[in-house]
Amino acid sequence: MKILLTSLNTKYIHSNIAIRYLKDTVYPKYKCDTIDFTINQNSDEIIFQIIRGKYDIVGFSTYIWNVEMTLEICEKLKLINPNLIIFMGGPEVSFNSKEIIKEHPYVDYIMSGEGEESFLKLLDYVHGERNDLPAGVVTMLDEEVVGNDIYQVVDLQNSEIEYTLDYIKDKKIVYYETSRGCPYNCEFCLSSSTGRVRFYPLERCLKDIKLFLDENVPLVKFIDRTFNFNKERSLTILKYIIDNDNNFTTFHLEIHPQLIDEDYLKLFKNARKDLFQFEVGVQSTNEETCKAIKRVGDFETIKNVCKEIMSFQNIHLHLDLIAGLPYEDLKSLRKSFNDILSIGPDKLQLGFLKVLKGSPIFNKAEQYEIVYDKKSPFEVISTKWISYMELQEVKKIEQMLDKYYNEGYFKNTINYLFENYYSDYYEFFIEIGNYWEENGYLFVNQSRDSLYKILKDFLIEKKFEEIDLLNEILTHDYILTNGKVPWFLNPKKIESGREHDLLRDEVVLEKISEHDVPAKKLIKNYIFIKYDYQIISDFKKEDLVLIYRIKDRKHYDITESWR
Template identity: 40%
Template structure:
């Protein structure tokens, strides 16, 4: 090996795995010297070689030699160490990218000839970072190989970053991987000439072999053996030829104008992937993503998991050991990315049992499940868990039978409802139910029915999403058949379908925004329960509220909580104070039709006040709020925690936490009711304050209930 650096007039070379530095000094009386790396390792303040001290030249010589030694060492046989930068651009700061950590861990454990895992670095950013800041960070990292993890939320960032970085460092190979580039790969590479290649599908072993390739090492023991055999017989390719990227399965790369696809990569045993978080640094305020299985037993047509037919599980003992790592460090949340965690009952029971037995009182575990698959023993187990220990995300997507059949989804709807209600009885698990708008055979009316049917279950959150037509999915392949038009750019959300025109999509988007603001935020919990007595259809209620926002120009504006309350009160006043329209007649309950509109307004005013203080001790109060000084004596008597508590006077008694659905409007009390909000004792599921009702008793005076 001969490497020359003209700035210092020196030459490095290796002989028999010994590294030598030949340095030419311009200073008088300083001769040229031959220095081995072994002497460099023994250096102290001065440097003795061949019985001579380099004296004044020592400083210059040591700088030159040390600079070289940091880049060349005995362990890698004199090769230049490669820095591979795995770049993750997350949707939020609190997220972590499981993929890049898995890639680094796998390469550190299995790569042959890599100097150490430090040659693979991770750079994490978010889509909220400025593009220029990310580019600067990548450039200053000085990678020899740059790789990006690609998803629908970051692909636009990746494309731009790769293009700009290539202008600055055109000699650096740029690779990408992930679901967003694993389909229609050839067109992606042709559209982005700055991209060197794509890792297709499962990436751990593929990345490991690419790292070996770029480090100049053999990729696999089998290949080494084949090379040796062919060299002994004088047949086959040379070592140099065998080390080309074309020998690495699971990639597509460019060779001049040609795009070359190698053989598909075989699926991994998940238990072979080393634990990736032991060097992940600080977990504070971060969500940790973890997988105990890959693949899915179902074939939902909109989902890429249906493409991966083989369902695999990580060894349960290994999973428990790794979960203990998070538990010991009191990680706030561990989110399992398993597509259907409970599809294997034994696997789910073993892990849930371990989590319950080793609960640290802090860590929360999130699971995506199929509710209708839960058995009685599983329900019994999770029913005894600490409130907040786990949360469940349950995909419903639609209650329309024709839609469920067409998207190849297997679901027993009535069983799902039973399970959701059973879980709610224990009030210890946060439930998150999902719906998708824009699916085949789902029009506006059937979607409204699906919405109302699931809303009646009163989950902690109801996620209303829109169909994303993902490359590689069955839905993508049959988009023309369904007359689906969708955005050309990520996230490829539906614009219209054969059954759902764009006008209806826009109306559903308004419903979705109102749902997020007034239901999923948890900031209007009691008021939503009261409105449930007045409106037959929650979908209709959110639809009309959205129309009210649009008429008054409220969309696109930033509103504080109190202003949101004022707008809702305005909407209720407009709806019930005047003549009820024909559409409203169909969707407003008999109670809503018969009740005096002034009484309705009084109840809503108080429920909105209750909601404001349910979440926090408000610094300001709405215009209709009562004068606090009227009950200042009650406040002095019961508010022992200062600003960590609050007393409010009401004329109506509002429902307790366990009462998810009201059957009638709250009744006006004969005497003032006082609610004590304690912010030091919050509900672990929704973080609302603990509420104690204080009532006047003729004999005992004030007493709490």
């Protein structure tokens, strides 16, 4: 049998670990090919590659973002080759497998839950080596659904799976897990349905991490639902990463701040900058909402821990907020938004409730009067507490948040606006969102330069008294982000002759750590800008001259030498 395991990932830089787990599980008895497609590829291109491979069996790893496209591909594959055996697995088919296989007869088998054990048995069944379907597998027989849809859970301690170069080759992001399951029971999440937390052998995890470090993987994204659930184990892994740091790889971890104590903080404080990224799912600061969804955590404690981590200035902090949860109306959501943003995270991901089959909230949708899209991604449309039009306002906020906060292009400008004009952060994003809508920008792709131009026009329309200062801060942000001069913001460059003189000045050369390099060579690597305000300190109206090194966006105050 020639077998293909595949999935439609969100981006080409991602890789699917599930199909590689299955491949390793059945080897050497069965040899499988793996292909990572993406949802951005043309479906006919994907179908052509599969048909060209002359496979007997094709298995799809299925998720909320790819289920619709996967089913369309499966249907066409079956039309082209009726003898092709197609099976599906993954979270998006694990909780309603009987329903899916009945409605989509071109799918031959569906596996529920973790497939490392059932997949081998399924291949034996297809190959005629066993007479009964394995647990967790359903199929159609004489127009009836047979088999069972019991969610399968495997013992990770006995797993022999180890990462190889094949897992990480040519991938900018490697998804990795040291555990499965979650100790909490958040009602919107499928992890609450998969039982207790189980761990892979620690030795295996350390060996895998060493491979990632040795191979200079850019980003390792742990998919453990709560990485720091087991303190001794997580501290061992964190310390191993720090001790073996290659000064390149970044590790992304989902953590629960309530479990962070002084032992963790000591480690975090001394970690290399950008070695870690932390994601914290706050979701809401409404106590009634958190109680309803069984979200564990006191916001003040979460806030204090997150602020402590932020104070180290070496760890990227990513916080999550979900719109459309029970008991959260627009007023409450606005407060949650402001509460979370007050922490000052590097990124605030504002998402919308997905009513997932298998999650407890799916069974309470009628009780909460949750109206949601019946097709993937099953996103909330309205609830008892928040209307469709109110959620559309929140979607506008989401767009502006991503453009003007999360990307980090406007960090200094936004911080100044927040500190001096907008104590209600939500108010800023709704105002600029309305400005976008009124001027026809909202549904049109905008270049990065356009984002700066639009923000400047917005500030002018708002008639801020400090428009000249704000324009200079915006100029500073642009150069730090783009490494070039934003002429459309009308910056003040100093005379070219003065630039050469300054690059011969010993004080300037000492500041920029450049010696024994002729000024005519250095000039290509630096930008000189004169400001009328002290934009990097107290914002007073006073001359300031900055020199920017283009390659690393570092800047230096050379005002005294300029004078």
